[in-house]
Amino acid sequence: MIDFSIRRNASKLKYFTFALVMILALWLIFLVSITRQQSIYQLVGPNDNPYWNAAQFRTAADDFQASMFRYALNTEHDTQKLKFDYEILVSKYFIISQHSDSTYFAYQQPLYATTIEKLRESFARMDALMDRFPQGGPAVTQSILDELGHVALSYDQFVKAIGAADIKRRDAVLKNALRDREILLYSNIGVSLLYLMALLMFARSARNFEKAYETARQVAHTKQVFLGAINHELRNPLQTIVSATENISHSPLDREAMLAVLNIDRAVKHIETHMRDLTDFLKLDTNKISLDIEEIDLAEIVSRAARKFDARAAEKGLRLVATQETSATSFISDEQRVQQIVDNLVENSIKYSNHGLVEIRYGIDGRAQGFPVHVEISDEGIGMDKEKIRFLFSPFFQHQFPGNQAMPGYGMGLAVVRGLVQVLGGKIAVESEPGKGTAFRVLLPYESGPPDRRFAQPDAE
CATH class of the missing domain: 1.10.287 (Helix Hairpins)
Incomplete structure (x- = not known):
């Protein structure tokens, strides 16, 4: 109207x-x-x-x-x-x-x-x-x-x-x-x-x-207000489920019961991830997100993401590979937010791929001006056309498999990724082609912290 x-x-x-x-x-x-x-x-x-x-x-x-x-x-x-x-x-x-x-x-x-x-x-x-x-x-x-x-x-x-x-x-x-x-x-x-x-x-x-x-x-x-209320109302029951699961896991259980507890724990962690994304989206939308700036290691962040999603990739028959392109991997930023960016992009690539390779290529090029830190996550999944790329970073947007097969989640992860990249002073780009896969490229400045905190930029390779 x-x-x-x-x-x-x-x-x-x-x-x-x-x-x-x-x-x-x-x-x-x-x-x-x-x-x-x-x-x-x-x-x-x-x-x-x-x-x-x-x-x-x-x-x-x-x-x-x-x-x-x-x-x-x-x-x-x-x-x-x-x-x-x-x-x-x-x-x-x-x-x-x-x-x-x-x-x-x-x-x-x-x-x-x-x-x-x-x-x-x-x-x-x-x-x-x-x-x-x-x-x-x-x-x-x-x-x-x-x-x-x-x-x-x-x-x-x-x-x-x-x-x-x-x-x-x-x-x-x-x-x-x-x-x-x-x-x-x-x-x-x-x-x-x-x-x-x-x-x-x-x-x-x-x-x-x-x-x-x-x-x-x-x-x-x-x-x-609505999303905040939903987030608040779901967090308390979720915490109750987490506590109950931990208590049950400490009790003697047979194999079938233990598998059920592990499934519950995996589902709870999945919900926690979405709740975190929802919370961060609300903070980004109201400019209330905070940063903890320190010297961090990009190699450790990528390694944690690879270990976290390796089993999930193997379940779908995918190969998850991390490639370090430069010897320098330390820079100044918020470790938790960079980890969140990498995790969301890797999870997205695995979600929309049924075969082939999911690769994480990263490094810090001291010769690059403005944005020396780069992380690229590419896959050989279903890909998408240019029309869908326009809405890819919009909240609640979900790309579907051929045949309109529904995907889990509610389309908030990439919106949070773009918001976090912008808060850190970087930029994100995507290239995709239907049937051939998608590649996300994140560029970050060497230092995302306040102007009075400066670290020497690594020498060029």
């Missing part, structure tokens, strides 16, 4: 985050659209005053027309000046007829384009007349003056078209400004709402996580 609530809130938070990202993306697109060069140009308008170009065209037309009138009245005789004035007029026409920034908005008006087309036709006719000027006489001069009359009239059309274009541009700018302000307003409201909703979701998720944490803490506490 806790995991479902967390996943549900995480899913909602993911959707809100996605929506917020989309809104921000649209917001950025909007900002780019209103700040791009074309939008700014449409807002500001052309840099050149379109009226100025039209006025220059009108001035050039008036100058040329005045010169032609003087020529017709015989007061102007410089024909080269007349042709020069005409070229100036043509250049001014060229400026207002081109599609440029200054004429962009004017060309949006049909009147402007129509007037330009009429002027183009007039200039085509005047070009032909100027080719015959002054040889064509008064008739050509009069025809040029007539065309100039049409050119003069076009100025009013230019003014109307430019004015209409300017009004239209201003209306469009106002409309776009109002639209952009509206978009800006609503987008700000949307982003603010999404931000507020995201804050609410974060706050709600924080509360849910806090509740889940408190629930998990209570469950862990209940588990510890």
Whole structure:
């Protein structure tokens, strides 16, 4: 239920985050659209005053027309000046007829384009007349003056078209400004709402996580209390059985009765081992485990484990072998805890093996940095796949033989092993392959004690 609530809130938070990202993306697109060069140009308008170009065209037309009138009245005789004035007029026409920034908005008006087309036709006719000027006489001069009359009239059309274009541009700018302000307003409201909703979701998720944490803490506490109570309630009857067994063993017994007493004693010791693991697990879970740090001999620890489990291995047809890989075997740690680690791993290898070899390889490599002490327990048992290795050190996890054959125990030994290895400052790794066996490798520091207790590390082999 806790995991479902967390996943549900995480899913909602993911959707809100996605929506917020989309809104921000649209917001950025909007900002780019209103700040791009074309939008700014449409807002500001052309840099050149379109009226100025039209006025220059009108001035050039008036100058040329005045010169032609003087020529017709015989007061102007410089024909080269007349042709020069005409070229100036043509250049001014060229400026207002081109599609440029200054004429962009004017060309949006049909009147402007129509007037330009009429002027183009007039200039085509005047070009032909100027080719015959002054040889064509008064008739050509009069025809040029007539065309100039049409050119003069076009100025009013230019003014109307430019004015209409300017009004239209201003209306469009106002409309776009109002639209952009509206978009800006609503987008700000949307982003603010999404931000507020995201804050609410974060706050709600924080509360849910806090509740889940408190629930998990209570469950862990209940588990510890329950396991502690079970441990306490079983220990007293177990001690009674131990005392009774010892008393009976001191009495004269026949062979059958003695075997029964030995079986009871073996079962009691097995239960004591599990009770010890349970006690240590509770201490590890509450960080209350204590260490007795001293100089210890790894060879003696392995030898005791080999003697302890040799008979059990022989019962299953297994060979239990201990291999010392270095001459140095002394280091600084807790002897009882290291013995417990080795015993649990050897017992686990024997439990999940039906044939072959169980080997304990150990030593202290002075050249190794950080973790010179190593103990490796390998077997040729059933092995396991990578999926099961993930849960191997979890409490109450038990690997099964093929065919779902149940195994004795309650899956606490390896969880205790990992906890003890970590308390001693070491690390543990496992390699396994189904049908080929499993290998546990424990690495420990040369000294697990307090910093003020230092012993010389052995020389490298």
